[in-house]
Amino acid sequence: xxxxYDKLVPDPAADTKPFxxxxxxxxxxxxRCADCKKVRHYPRPVCDAxxxxxxxxxxxxxxxxxxxxxITHHAFHPGFKVDLPxxxxxxxxxEGVRMQAQARGIAEGDLKVGLKVKVGFERVKADLTxxxxxxx
Amino acid sequence: MxxxxxxxxxxxxxxxxxxxxxxxxISLAMEASLNAIADAGLKPTDIDGIIPYGxxxxxxxxxxxxxxxxxxxxxxxxxGGASPVASIQCAMAVIQAGICKHVLLALGRTGYSGSRIxxxxxxxxxxxxxxxxxxxxxxxxPPQLYAVMARRHFEMYGTTSRxxxxxxxxxxxxxxMNPRATMQRPMTIxxxxxxxxxxxxxxxxxxxxxxxxxxxxxxxxxxIAKDLRKKPVIVMGIAEGHPDSPSAISQRxxxxxLGLAKxxxxxxxxxxxxxxxxxxxxxxxxxxxxxxxxxxxxxxxxKGEGGGFVENGALGINGRLPVNTHGGLLxxxxxxxxxxxxxxxxxxxxxxxxxxxxxEIGLVTGYGDLGDGSIAIxxxxx
Ligand SMILES: [Zn+2]
Numbered sequence: 001x002x003x004x005y006d007k008l009v010p011d012p013a014a015d016t017k018p019f020x021x022x023x024x025x026x027x028x029x030x031x032r033c034a035d036c037k038k039v040r041h042y043p044r045p046v047c048d049a050x051x052x053x054x055x056x057x058x059x060x061x062x063x064x065x066x067x068x069x070x071i072t073h074h075a076f077h078p079g080f081k082v083d084l085p086x087x088x089x090x091x092x093x094x095e096g097v098r099m100q101a102q103a104r105g106i107a108e109g110d111l112k113v114g115l116k117v118k119v120g121f122e123r124v125k126a127d128l129t130x131x132x133x134x135x136x
Numbered sequence: 137m138x139x140x141x142x143x144x145x146x147x148x149x150x151x152x153x154x155x156x157x158x159x160x161x162i163s164l165a166m167e168a169s170l171n172a173i174a175d176a177g178l179k180p181t182d183i184d185g186i187i188p189y190g191x192x193x194x195x196x197x198x199x200x201x202x203x204x205x206x207x208x209x210x211x212x213x214x215x216g217g218a219s220p221v222a223s224i225q226c227a228m229a230v231i232q233a234g235i236c237k238h239v240l241l242a243l244g245r246t247g248y249s250g251s252r253i254x255x256x257x258x259x260x261x262x263x264x265x266x267x268x269x270x271x272x273x274x275x276x277x278p279p280q281l282y283a284v285m286a287r288r289h290f291e292m293y294g295t296t297s298r299x300x301x302x303x304x305x306x307x308x309x310x311x312x313m314n315p316r317a318t319m320q321r322p323m324t325i326x327x328x329x330x331x332x333x334x335x336x337x338x339x340x341x342x343x344x345x346x347x348x349x350x351x352x353x354x355x356x357x358x359x360i361a362k363d364l365r366k367k368p369v370i371v372m373g374i375a376e377g378h379p380d381s382p383s384a385i386s387q388r389x390x391x392x393x394l395g396l397a398k399x400x401x402x403x404x405x406x407x408x409x410x411x412x413x414x415x416x417x418x419x420x421x422x423x424x425x426x427x428x429x430x431x432x433x434x435x436x437x438x439k440g441e442g443g444g445f446v447e448n449g450a451l452g453i454n455g456r457l458p459v460n461t462h463g464g465l466l467x468x469x470x471x472x473x474x475x476x477x478x479x480x481x482x483x484x485x486x487x488x489x490x491x492x493x494x495x496e497i498g499l500v501t502g503y504g505d506l507g508d509g510s511i512a513i514x515x516x517x518x
Contacts, residue, residue: 008276010268042269042384068291068391070283071336076276085333088275090284090386100284100386102273113291130272 005125007079016043018057024129028062028119030095031055041097062119063136064093069103069111089133091117104132140406143228144361144368145514146238147176147354148478153318153469155248157348161192165244166201168350176354177365178238183354185209185236187223189243189472190216198240209236214262215376216504217420218395220353220474222376224512227355237357243474244350262505265383278422279343281385281506283335286425289392290337293440297337299447300424301328303459304341304466306451307421311463313453314489318347319467342424344465351474353481367517369484372497373407375399379507388507394426396501396509397433403499404435407513411436414513415495416483417457418476420503421464430501431457434511453490461490473502477512484516 012020022029032039033047034054046053068090075081087103104120116136123129149171151164165188173180180202186195187210195210209230213222220241227239266275275281289295305325311317323341331340361368377399381387404410411434421427428442436457437445451459462468462479469475480500482488492498495516502510 007274008267008271010272012268016268041387042265068284068288070275070280070287070338071333072274072280072283073333074279074335076280077274080274080276083274086274088273088280088284090391098386100270100273100275113288 008077009128015045019043022057023121023131024127026121026129028060028131029057030060030097032058039095039097041099061094064091064099064117066090066111066113066115066117067092067098068113071108089117091133099131101131101133104134106133106135138406139225139228139232139374141358141370141372142232143224143355143371144358145353145371145477145481146356146361146364146366146368147172147178148352148481149173149175150316150351150471150475150478151349153316153347153349153471155318155345155347157246157249159348161244161246161250161350162197163244164246164348164350165193165197165242165352168244168352169198169240169242172240172352172354175366176356178354181205182238183240185227185230185239187211187213187226187239187241189219189474190214192244193242198242209239214505215502215508215510217422217472218376218502218504218508218510220472220477221500221502221510221512224355224371224477225374225376225510228371228374231355231357237360239355240352241355241474242350242352243472245472246348247346247470248348262383270384270386279338280335282423282426283338285385285391285429286337289425289429292392293443295428295443297329297339298325299443300342300428301325302446302449303421303424303427303451304328306449307460307464307466309452310461310490311467314463314468316489317463317468318345319463338423338425344422344470347469347471349469349471351471351478353474353477362517367485369481369514369516371512371514372409373403373405373513374511375402375406376508376510379509382505382507385506392429392439394429394433394503394507394509396430396503396511399509399511400434403511403513409497409513413497414457414499416461416480416492416498417459418461418480418498418500419459420473420476420501421460421466422503424466426503427459430503430509433509434501453492458492461488461492472504476500480514484514
């Protein structure tokens with residue numbers, strides 16, 4: 001953990017804050033419709049299946065399979081220069097939604113659609129924890 | 137009721153395309169607009185509708201600079217690079233409704249000298265979702281966000297980087313024959329393969345450039361258009377389309393399908409033409425992959441067959457489907473696709489620098505904001 005964290009940070013609002021609060025406690029939670037129980041991500045006010053605005057937060061497995069990826073070699077923001085090159089995974093989670101995060105401990109040669117991964121937690125500064133994907 | 141042939145392109149114009157200027161986007165936009173107005177044989181005060189690009193000069197700037205006494209309509213179509221072509225649809229609707237006679241679409245930008253796109257994207261409200269959930273992980277700029285779509289296409293269909301190189305090389309060949317184009321150095325597939333990796337699988341030469349300049353287009357009522365200075369170019373079919381999960385590519389059920397896949401069938405049906413009727417296509421090319429994906433989404437080939445479709449110079453001036461005859465965003469200039477409308481108009485007037493012989497019918501697409509699409513099918517006047 002560096003003294004100065006100069007990367008982009010989320011600015012959570014009421015609809016999304018429970019996701020970030022959970023990550024910071026080392027828990028992976030997803031938003032779910034309280035009526036029809038459809039899981040949705042990223043968090044938002046309305047269920048697109050039944051139009052209910054009642055939402056709840058459920059503990060998710062954090063397990064999933066790689067859907068696609070990119071390996072970035074050019075920093076588009078100065079804060080990310082130290083990470084280059086970095087691997088960004090888009091993952092199909094068991095709960096039926098996708099999530100995108102950086103990979104940890106995965107070799108480029110092992111990347112393939114369907115590769116099993118799981119969510120890990122990285123506390124990057126005192127008040128922020130980001131999700132990462134680790135070998136599953 | 138449909139918008140079929142409800143508008144005509146009567147004037148096109150641009151500034152010199154540059155990489156380096158101390159001029160403002162507003163000054164550039166005014167110059168290109170005056171050129172388009174003169175091309176149509178109109179006076180600036182004839183403009184009664186304005187659809188400016190979402191950044192840079194606003195409608196009020198045109199009213200003030202041109203002394204327009206009674207502007208009857210203004211709007212913006214916030215779809216990034218899909219905006220200019222989508223604005224044609226908006227213009228045709230207000231023309232058909234009798235609100236306007238001559239609608240100006242214009243864009244001026246200092247993409248090279250001013251703020252780079254990676255920085256611009258973070259500030260745009262339509263990117264709020266990925267701003268919170270993806271940008272903190274380092275996924276910030278379009279090359280990274282779109283590379284994931286390309287990688288998925290590679291894995292599903294066996295598409296290769298060399299196939300994307302074919303698009304960059306063909307586009308550069310056109311640019312070299314077009315004096316307006318910025319990029320004039322020949323490019324080979326090997327040059328493309330040797331260019332540095334930006335965000336895998338995109339290399340530097342898969343990416344469009346940043347430019348300073350402006351481009352503008354006049355959409356007029358068809359009955360008035362026929363009496364103006366140049367032969368009008370008639371818009372036969374027009375549509376915009378928005379992809380599934382428009383705010384986050386990561387959540388899109390099929391991330392290899394863009395909003396254009398919804399728009400293209402509507403535009404072809406409205407125009408009443410078939411793919412084989414298209415003599416020339418100006419296809420939004422922020423990245424090589426996006427060209428290939430749109431060719432699939434429009435139905436020039438099946439999903440997954442785009443890599444094979446673009447091989448062996450198929451998109452060249454003498455190929456099976458001449459694409460981006462001006463050099464596109466990859467090699468002419470990044471004018472968010474307004475320059476693609478300018479080019480299609482010139483092709484169908486027979487006055488392009490790299491002219492497709494006897495081009496009668498052509499199309500132009502727009503793409504932007506993580507997957508929005510737009511398409512116009514046009515014909516030359518009889
Ligand atoms: Zn529901």
